[in-house]
Amino acid sequence: MTHRWGMAVDLDRCTGCEACVTACRTENNVRIAGPEESAKGRSIAWIRVERYYEGDFPDVRVKFRPVMCQQCDAAPCEPVCPTYASHHSEEGLNAQIYNRCIGTRYCANACPYNVRFFNFGNPVWDRPLDLPLNPDVSVREVGVVEKCTFCTQRISAGKDQAKAEGRELRDGEIKPACVQSCPTSALVFGDLNDPESAVSMLSRSSRGTKLMDDLGTQPKVTYLKKEY
Amino acid sequence: MNRRSFIKFSALTGTSATLASCGNPEYHLIRFIPEDRLVAGIAVWKPSICPLCSAGCGLTVRVMEGDAEVIRDGKLGVTKMGLAKKLEGDPQNPINQGKLCTRGQAAMEVTYHPDRLGHPLKRAGSRGDGKFEEITWDQAMAELTGKLDALAAAGNQKSLAILTRPQRGARGAVLAEFANRFGAAAPLAFEFFGNDVIRRANEMSFGKAQLPTLDLAESQFVISFGADFLGTWNSPVAQNVGYGQMRQGRPGMRGKFVQVEYRMSQSGANADEWVPVKPGTEGVLALGIANAIMKQGTRKASDAGHAGTLVDGWMTGLADHTPQEVEKKTGVTAARIERLAKEFSGQKPAVAIIAGAAVAQTNGLFNALAVNALNALVGSVETAGGIYFTPQPANLGTGTNFAKNGEIGAGAQVLFVDGANPVFASPKAWKVKEAISAVPYIVSFGNFIDETSVMADLILPDHSFLESWVQSAPESGAKTAVSMMAPPVMRPLHDTRATGDVLLEVSKKLAKPLNMPWQKFEDAVKEQPGGNAGRSPLPKPAPAQAAKYAEPQFDGDAGQYGFHFLPYPSIAFLDGSLAHLPLLQELPDPMSSAIWSSWVEINMQTADKMGIRQGDLVEITSSQGSIRVPAFPSPGIAPDVIAMPVGQGHENYTRYASGRGANPIEILAPVKEPETGSLAWAATRVKIAKAADADGRLVLFAGSLRDYPPEGMHR
Ligand code: SF4
Numbered sequence: 013m014t015h016r017w018g019m020a021v022d023l024d025r026c027t028g029c030e031a032c033v034t035a036c037r038t039e040n041n042v043r044i045a046g047p048e049e050s051a052k053g054r055s056i057a058w059i060r061v062e063r064y065y066e067g068d069f070p071d072v073r074v075k076f077r078p079v080m081c082q083q084c085d086a087a088p089c090e091p092v093c094p095t096y097a098s099h100h101s102e103e104g105l106n107a108q109i110y111n112r113c114i115g116t117r118y119c120a121n122a123c124p125y126n127v128r129f130f131n132f133g134n135p136v137w138d139r140p141l142d143l144p145l146n147p148d149v150s151v152r153e154v155g156v157v158e159k160c161t162f163c164t165q166r167i168s169a170g171k172d173q174a175k176a177e178g179r180e181l182r183d184g185e186i187k188p189a190c191v192q193s194c195p196t197s198a199l200v201f202g203d204l205n206d207p208e209s210a211v212s213m214l215s216r217s218s219r220g221t222k223l224m225d226d227l228g229t230q231p232k233v234t235y236l237k238k239e240y
Numbered sequence: 241m242n243r244r245s246f247i248k249f250s251a252l253t254g255t256s257a258t259l260a261s262c263g264n265p266e267y268h269l270i271r272f273i274p275e276d277r278l279v280a281g282i283a284v285w286k287p288s289i290c291p292l293c294s295a296g297c298g299l300t301v302r303v304m305e306g307d308a309e310v311i312r313d314g315k316l317g318v319t320k321m322g323l324a325k326k327l328e329g330d331p332q333n334p335i336n337q338g339k340l341c342t343r344g345q346a347a348m349e350v351t352y353h354p355d356r357l358g359h360p361l362k363r364a365g366s367r368g369d370g371k372f373e374e375i376t377w378d379q380a381m382a383e384l385t386g387k388l389d390a391l392a393a394a395g396n397q398k399s400l401a402i403l404t405r406p407q408r409g410a411r412g413a414v415l416a417e418f419a420n421r422f423g424a425a426a427p428l429a430f431e432f433f434g435n436d437v438i439r440r441a442n443e444m445s446f447g448k449a450q451l452p453t454l455d456l457a458e459s460q461f462v463i464s465f466g467a468d469f470l471g472t473w474n475s476p477v478a479q480n481v482g483y484g485q486m487r488q489g490r491p492g493m494r495g496k497f498v499q500v501e502y503r504m505s506q507s508g509a510n511a512d513e514w515v516p517v518k519p520g521t522e523g524v525l526a527l528g529i530a531n532a533i534m535k536q537g538t539r540k541a542s543d544a545g546h547a548g549t550l551v552d553g554w555m556t557g558l559a560d561h562t563p564q565e566v567e568k569k570t571g572v573t574a575a576r577i578e579r580l581a582k583e584f585s586g587q588k589p590a591v592a593i594i595a596g597a598a599v600a601q602t603n604g605l606f607n608a609l610a611v612n613a614l615n616a617l618v619g620s621v622e623t624a625g626g627i628y629f630t631p632q633p634a635n636l637g638t639g640t641n642f643a644k645n646g647e648i649g650a651g652a653q654v655l656f657v658d659g660a661n662p663v664f665a666s667p668k669a670w671k672v673k674e675a676i677s678a679v680p681y682i683v684s685f686g687n688f689i690d691e692t693s694v695m696a697d698l699i700l701p702d703h704s705f706l707e708s709w710v711q712s713a714p715e716s717g718a719k720t721a722v723s724m725m726a727p728p729v730m731r732p733l734h735d736t737r738a739t740g741d742v743l744l745e746v747s748k749k750l751a752k753p754l755n756m757p758w759q760k761f762e763d764a765v766k767e768q769p770g771g772n773a774g775r776s777p778l779p780k781p782a783p784a785q786a787a788k789y790a791e792p793q794f795d796g797d798a799g800q801y802g803f804h805f806l807p808y809p810s811i812a813f814l815d816g817s818l819a820h821l822p823l824l825q826e827l828p829d830p831m832s833s834a835i836w837s838s839w840v841e842i843n844m845q846t847a848d849k850m851g852i853r854q855g856d857l858v859e860i861t862s863s864q865g866s867i868r869v870p871a872f873p874s875p876g877i878a879p880d881v882i883a884m885p886v887g888q889g890h891e892n893y894t895r896y897a898s899g900r901g902a903n904p905i906e907i908l909a910p911v912k913e914p915e916t917g918s919l920a921w922a923a924t925r926v927k928i929a930k931a932a933d934a935d936g937r938l939v940l941f942a943g944s945l946r947d948y949p950p951e952g953m954h955r
């Protein structure tokens with residue numbers, strides 16, 4: 013059976029701690045833009061935590077929402093790419109092939125979630141900050157678009173491991189970096205084709221919603237709403 | 241596996257000047273055998289401990305083979321070696337349970353930082369100007385032993401002073417033993433956001449001078465008075481794990497969470513109910529709740545036991561603290577107090593927490609005692625869903641000996657600085673810089689030049705935590721005692737030495753050797769901690785006089801200085817010690833999304849009235865001086881308060897932090913909590929004015945000011 017990877021985000025657990033944000037950066041060799049480039053809006057984050065203030069002092073509330081690529085089944089970023097750099101994988105992931113990307117940025121404009129980032133220059137790691145770069149993840153150079161992959165390198169490694177041991181993958185065995193680090197377990201990852209998987213069960217929750225579902229993008233990330 | 245024992249070497253351009261004293265690097269083969277466990281492309285996992293805060297979370301480190309430039313015997317070359325690639329939480333560790341906080345994830349950069357010090361350094365210019373020359377370890381050790389021998393010869397051993405961060409475990413033990421055997425005073429610990437008030441209160445109420453372990457996973461109702469327990473305080477990862485469980489980990493059951501504070505912290509942002517109070521009245525609110533509970537008849541005063549007797553009027557029902565009276569002081573309505581009392585006593589288990597600004601007032605100890613009594617009243621001490629005191633290994637001190645004005649360096653001839661940066665993190669009025677300048681000889685063991693180590697005469701850089709033996713026995717975070725140790729994860733990148741080993745070696749080389757109980761630092765690590773205590777009943781606290789509510793005192797006349805000033809620990813930098821890590825500089829602040837910036841939070845309506853918009857530069861003035869910083873109008877702050885994260889404003893702390901933003905600590909008045917003598921860092925009043933320069937250089941991840949019109953952006 014092929015897999016269909018998805019994620020559930022429990023907003024009632026998320027505390028906005030941003031462990032996921034740094035975990036993702038270090039796992040996926042996401043560059044540091046530095047203060048000048050950041051001031052031009054060029055800081056890259058495959059996962060970000062959005063905050064929504066509601067009300068005025070003293071009746072104030074805040075909601076946090078981690079947002080990463082929603083891995084849409086009907087992904088608006090795919091048909092607009094002239095080189096098929098942004099395409100759909102067999103396991104339902106929206107994948108970006110960096111060396112096909114010619115930097116039109118049509119995909120980034122088409123994506124309603126604002127999760128695609130363009131590399132305006134070559135990344136710089138002041139030596140020896142380059143030493144901990146993850147050899148399993150390519151470093152993106154100038155002119156290409158990048159975004160969350162659901163840690164595809166971890167998915168492959170998990171599948172390889174299961175195969176080497178001659179067994180099926182276990183639910184929860186594969187964890188993207190953000191999921192692994194999230195202290196409150198707000199993030200859950202797994203196979204949506206397995207109805208018993210934790211992510212499938214959470215995705216069926218009555219608290220579940222999809223971001224901008226009405227656009228018809230069919231995201232594979234389900235947000236479980238915060239309760240009061 | 242011959243290929244892997246092949247060693248590359250190369251001359252690196254641009255380094256010959258610094259290496260001149262070591263000969264010509266081209267002709268030296270570095271004899272450095274790669275680890276045979278490593279196969280190219282295959283990761284191995286090794287244990288370690290996160291060093292960034294005292295929570296002491298357990299790590300598993302992903303190690304892979306890679307090429308690194310290293311220095312061996314003073315020579316630079318490239319070699320294949322095991323390199324730490326990624327830090328993960330150790331799933332076996334009862335504290336962090338496989339998770340890490342955002343800072344822990346960034347801890348990697350400590351080892352690989354481009355401005356990390358790689359050799360012993362000796363001051364070459366005048367003190368503090370940052371000019372150093374590289375020397376060899378032999379020279380450095382001779383220099384240090386000479387200084388200490390001279391002190392001993394003059395019978396002046398007492399004039400060696402040691403200044404550290406709070407150290408638990410082997411490193412602290414080596415420092416303390418060194419001081420003891422040499423004849424110097426015990427090391428002083430310096431920590432800006434210290435927990436002395438909480439420890440003192442817990443000692444008085446429960447006989448335990450230690451931080452509590454929160455059992456949130458089992459709680460039904462949590463009320464926190466100012467504690468940023470999901471962000472920066474105590475054991476944040478453990479507390480987030482418990483919080484997630486409390487909210488959605490128990491089918492059909494969801495714990496409620498109320499946060500009492502006057503500036504919305506990241507923790508407060510998660511509360512079901514956010515209760516702003518007037519600064520310094522948190523304890524009174526707790527007593528108002530206690531009064532209502534007693535009146536509602538669900539608990540009687542004596543249920544609080546000893547902790548209750550420490551609060552004046554408690555045993556007679558807190559007649560002075562009726563909800564109506566408390567409303568006047570705190571600004572929280574009597575009806576709300578009564579409802580909170582019902583919920584707090586009706587939900588089981590319920591727990592109250594206090595930390596942060598609530599204890600950083602002149603009446604901080606009272607506030608903490610009041611919250612302790614409230615906890616005791618509903619029976620949440622040492623019970624599921626309440627607070628626990630983790631059993632402590634016998635030979636670990638928990639007290640921090642807070643270094644204050646004049647104590648640092650008074651009369652010292654030689655000063656050791658180990659990881660503390662009091663020049664940055666103390667109010668100007670303490671004159672720490674002046675005190676340190678007066679010490680004739682300063683030795684720093686730090687990995688980086690910062691505002692304190694730049695004053696050193698000798699710098700003996702330590703290994704990073706990944707390169708040395710590490711050990712930790714955290715004070716809180718798990719219900720059972722936890723003690724961990726781990727060997728080095730990788731070989732050193734630079735010509736550094738573990739500080740423990742340096743001290744042990746010096747102790748042997750002195751004219752009168754100190755006969756330390758360990759040969760190597762490794763021995764000290766393996767010995768610590770002894771006699772793990774099991775859980776035992778709380779000791780009987782010493783009797784003490786009941787504390788009476790006193791109005792909080794603030795520096796600065798309310799008429800002239802219209803705002804309370806709240807510096808708070810930044811999610812990224814804590815007390816500023818992590819501002820050198822680029823990963824954390826570019827981490828969007830959870831409440832503002834600011835990166836690479838300093839800012840001051842101001843109530844939106846107040847800002848509107850003053851014509852201050854997001855990003856406008858604001859001048860903040862206290863009785864101690866002024867700083868300038870861009871404004872961030874927010875709804876989550878009281879109209880008469882402004883708040884600023886601590887961490888930026890470094891003069892001298894690597895390329896990433898130097899000259900960036902402003903340091904709120906600078907303008908704090910030296911007001912103290914009188915019982916413990918610790919700084920009441922939330923007790924300064926300020927005035928603010930819009931500065932002439934329009935652009936405050938506030939960079940927000942969610943859209944920078946240069947690219948977006950500032951108007952309306954703040955909503
Ligand atoms: S790590 Fe988890 S709790 Fe923290 S911000 Fe990310 S999703 Fe939220």
Ligand code: SF4
Pocket residue numbers: 290291292293294295296297336340341342343344345475476477
């Ligand atoms: S809470 Fe974060 S910084 Fe502190 S020890 Fe744990 S991972 Fe490290």
